[in-house]
Amino acid sequence: MSQWPLVVSIIDGARKAEDLRDVAARWRDWLSWNEPFAALQIFPNGDRALLAERDRWLHWWLEGQRRAIRCNVMGLASVIPAAQFHKVPQIGTHSVFGVPAGTFASVSTALCWLEARAFRPHELVINRPAIEANLAGVA
Template sequence: MIRHDLTQWPLVLSVARGGASPEEHLAFLSDWTSWLDRDEPFATLRVFADVDALKRPEGSAKEAKAWLQSNAARIKRLVIGMATVVPTQALEEMSRMNAEKLFGVPAQMFDDVNEATMWLASLSAKQGRSLNMAPVLRSLAALSGAP
C-alpha cells in the first residue's frame, strides 16, 4: 500500500508499506504524472516502511521504464530532489542504485527520516525555498499511522 500526503506541497510525502499490486504500481505512476502536470517544482520524501515495500510487482518494470522515458525531461526540470528512506537492513543494497543518475535530479538514500528531511531542507534552502521540518514530520507521522 502506498499513501501520499500533499499538504506540505511543494514537498510530496509518500509512505509504502508491504508489497504493491500491479494496480497500485500503475496508480503510483499516475500520481507522479499528476504532480508533474502541475508544472511546479517539487521535492519528494519517500519512506519504505518495510523490506516488502521495496519489491516491485512482477511485470511492472516495463511500464515503469516506459513511464520514466516519457517523463524524464519533466522530472529533470521540475523535481528539486528525492529523498528515500529505507529500512536499515536494506540501506547498503538500495544505496547501490544510483537514483541521482537514473532520474537526473539530486537524490539520496537514508535509513533515518530526520536525516532525509534535513537533507531536503538544505536542498530547498539552496534554491531559495524554505522547508519547515516540524510540520513535515507531523504529516509524515500521520501518514505512517504513528501515534
C-alpha cells in the same frame, strides 16, 4: 517568493502492482503542474521485491517522463527502514533522473537532505518538525 510543495509517497508493498500504478498516477499529476517540487518516497517495509520491481518499472516509465522530471523535480529522497537499509540496494536515481536524489534510513535524515539540497539553495523554507510529526510512525 513562491513556495515549492513537498509531495510524499508511502509505498507499503502490500499490493505491488497496484501500488506502482498508484505512484505512477500521482507522479503524472504532480508533473502536470509544471511547477517545481521536491519528493519524499517512503518504503515502510523495505521490501526487497517491491524495490526491485519498482526499479525495473521506473526505468521503463522514466523514458517518457525524463524531461518533465528534470524540469520540475528539485530533489528526491527515498526512505528505507534502518533495519533494512544495509540489506536493500540503494536506489541510485541521481544519474537516471538528472536531479539530486538519495536513499536514507530515516524520514528525519531524508528531510534534512532535501532541505539542504532542494530548498535552502533556492532560499525556500520547509517546516521539518511539522512534516516529521505528520509522518511519525510511518518509517
